[in-house]
Amino acid sequence: MVFVNAGTLGVEPGRRDELVEILVARNAALAETGCRVYEVGVVDDDPGTVYVVEVWDDAAAHRASLELPEVQAAIAAARPMLSGEFGGFRFTSAGSPLRP
Known part of the structure; x- marks a missing residue:
């Protein structure tokens, strides 16, 4: 089953x-670990939030990605920019009309 992680990251002003x-x-290691989709977005009216939607082969692939050196480096670089406000949800997909 496909695993989805969709969330919001609160951001320090101006960052x-x-x-x-x-x-x-670019991070090719994500795809190699089982990431099917990783989309980052913003909303003009909400400059303090970044939105992220991730689709993975399964929850284990998502957990494994957190151990990748590239991901650890990105987390370390991003941490000072985060306000500490997080939201979102995770679920195992029941299916999609876009894939068999």
Whole structure:
């Protein structure tokens, strides 16, 4: 079953674009670990929040990705930009009309 992690990251004032730059940096190791989709977004009316949607082969692949050196480096670089406000949800997908 496909695992989905969708969330929000609260960002320190004026640091949103800097955080987005880190989150969208090319990282081929994610796909190799089982990431199918990793989308980062913003809303003009909400400059203190970054939105992230991840789709993984399964929850184990997501957990394994957190151990990758590339991911650890991105987390370390992003941490000072985060306000500490987090939201979101995780679920195992029941299916999609876009895939068999």
